[in-house]
Amino acid sequence: MPEWRNLDELQSFDALRELPKVDLAAEMAGENGARRVSRYSVPMAAGLAWNYGAKAVDDRILSALRDLAREADFTGKFRALYEGERINTGENRLVLHHLTRGQLGKDVIEGGVNKRMFYTEQLRRIADFAADVHSGKIRNEAGQCFDHVVQIGIGGSDLGPRAMYLALRNWAKTNGKAFMEADFISNVDPDDAAQVLASSDVSRTIFILVSKSGTTLETLTNEAFVKNALREQGLDPARHMIAVTSETSPLAHSDDYMAAFFMDDFVGGRYSSTSAVGGAVLSLAFGPSVFEAFLAGAAAEDRLALEEDPLKNPDMLDGLIGVYERNVLGYGSTAILPYSQALSRFPAHLQQLDMESNGKSVNRFGEPVSYPTGPVIFGEPGTNGQHSFYQLLHQGTDIIPLQFVGFRKSQLGTDDVIQGTTSQQKLCANVAAQIVAFACGKDDADRNKKFPGGRPSSIIIGEELTPESLGALLAHFENKVMFQGFLWNLNSFDQEGVQLGKVLAKKVLSRDTDGALRVYSDLLGI
Structure with a gap:
């Protein structure tokens, strides 16, 4: 059976914290940025690829993350899960x-x-x-x-x-x-x-x-x-x-x-x-x-998640870099930004997937943890989001890692040329521009127009959103959340946090209330 330990008990995590931080804006500038983007990419199932060239990592950090995955025994824990051990300790259930x-x-x-x-x-x-x-x-x-x-x-x-x-x-x-x-x-x-x-x-x-x-x-x-x-x-x-x-x-x-x-x-x-x-x-x-x-797309991505080397395993590496951002760099949120209107409700699903799974403050044994766990997840499809909350993402006081999703082709196959380019080309141009703008920023004597840069992102790129690629996309995020739960030593498969409100709601409906609950019930006319 795998050994379950808290993140701050792992020697490789201590080593990771000691490494110098990456100056992302400098790393992404010029031809060096081009080399990073070309090099830092991992194939996914169904023709997708996860590119993390605009993440604040380098070879030393990636090597330390590989050590972290090995010490945390990702492979053994994943095997225990899919072969039917009772990984869901809160409810004493299998996770299948x-x-x-x-x-x-x-x-x-x-x-x-x-x-x-x-x-x-x-x-x-x-x-x-x-x-x-x-x-x-x-x-x-x-x-x-x-x-x-x-x-x-x-x-x-x-x-x-x-x-x-x-x-x-x-x-x-x-x-x-x-x-x-x-x-x-x-x-x-x-x-x-x-x-x-x-x-x-x-x-x-x-x-x-x-x-x-x-x-x-x-x-x-x-x-x-x-x-x-x-x-x-x-x-x-x-x-x-x-x-x-x-x-x-x-x-x-x-x-x-x-x-x-x-x-x-x-x-x-x-x-x-x-x-x-x-x-x-x-x-x-x-x-x-x-x-x-x-289902076939999801199953193919799951098979990729079996790979022991994180640098060849997109789901595992995405999870590891996410923990690095949360627990070393101190970033408390993640934005999910699909440049595909078809994925308009995908961020809402990932919000539940991630925050209900890893929004925990005690470990698998019910003991309080002394480090941050799951981030806040939010998002909207591009380009609408650009005209909404991107202002804070670009120039706000918090750095928020970004997960883009983009496809070369639209689903309906429309290719009308308007002002020299198609709508799909305009969509893809926007996502490419945003990645570089977030990473590199822009200097300006007018501080109101200055973009600090250094905002990390990754992008999942595919030819077209199909049933197979959608399955692979879904499995990627499910597996990422699972691997992060392994590192944080959480039970990612129960959701006790949703229960208390249900219990109190039943008390209100049965008129069994007192104190503040009674007053709020009266104010709402129940």
Whole structure:
């Protein structure tokens, strides 16, 4: 079994802290900058590449990071995870999201069940159901084909699948894979569900209820809202709804649903896009073959994450440099900046993935840690972000590392030339310019116009956002977060921080309040 130690107990971390810091602005200037950008790049799966030429590292720091990965036993801890050790110490659970898209090691048997076979069986059942819907074998009461799907869930049951759907929607239209439009209901605010229903023909809509426990308050409230809307139109909700849940939940074998597809406790919500949670909506929207390609991209990136040498492992190296920035350079935030409108909700998904996983102040054994852990994650797609918060990124008092994502081609393939260049060329020109502007800055006698530079970034570059490259992109960030949790000695797979508010909300709804809780309840008219 791997040995789990705090970051500040590792000798290689002490050595890392003693190394001279890199003057990024100087390093990125002139031909030296060109050599850095050409040299500091690692291939990813599905034709992607992670370029870290504009990160504040050099060969000495990279060598120290390699020593850190070895002393922290990244390889042994990753193997323990994917071969079924109970890595989730907070809930005493296995961590098996990698197994939803491929097998990296030996069989994982739990409760007499081969878990890889369990996941593939659920995806086969989803594929069969989607095929029956698309072929018209499954129809509504009037004999019409379904053409719309709405997912009802919250947190990981919404953010990841919604981001993946939006990421592939235009690609699917271009490639003849757009079978059904999809929408999502997540917020218990009734305006959320009402807005989706108002713009939907509910008679031709399949609703997917996603709740592992079958007891999620927000999700069940929205389910009731939807069922009422169906009944008001004389429709039988049971002929319009399916469930994605655990086999032990009250939803699993209910007559209220056309079908139920299963997940388990070993795939956390924020890691569930490659499970039935993402599989049902994406297979209905785009077809099972697209979802399979998405899984293949994720599985290929996972295999790259097995590489022991961090300089050949993009996921591991991204995680290591992130810890260096957080714990040596003292940077407390990271901005996710996709220059792709299709990835408009990807930063929101990564916000949950990273901050819910590594937003912890105690280690795996419940002991307080004496060093910073997970950073604040935020972001928006370019170029909109440039006209929003980039002012602070360029000239603010805090240095915030930046993660760009860019593609050479658009999904819809438009290439109209406007003022001498295409829109895609203008988009790519902006991301290239921003990387250099952040790193190199600009001197000016007018201090208001001076850019200090020294703002580190990396970029993931690909030819086009496809199902395979999206899967690889998702797995890259999941693995990065995992490796960082290993270094910080955290349990990255529970989320106790979301529980207290739920408990207090139930007290408010049951009128069991006192003190400040009672006053706030009164102010809100509850």
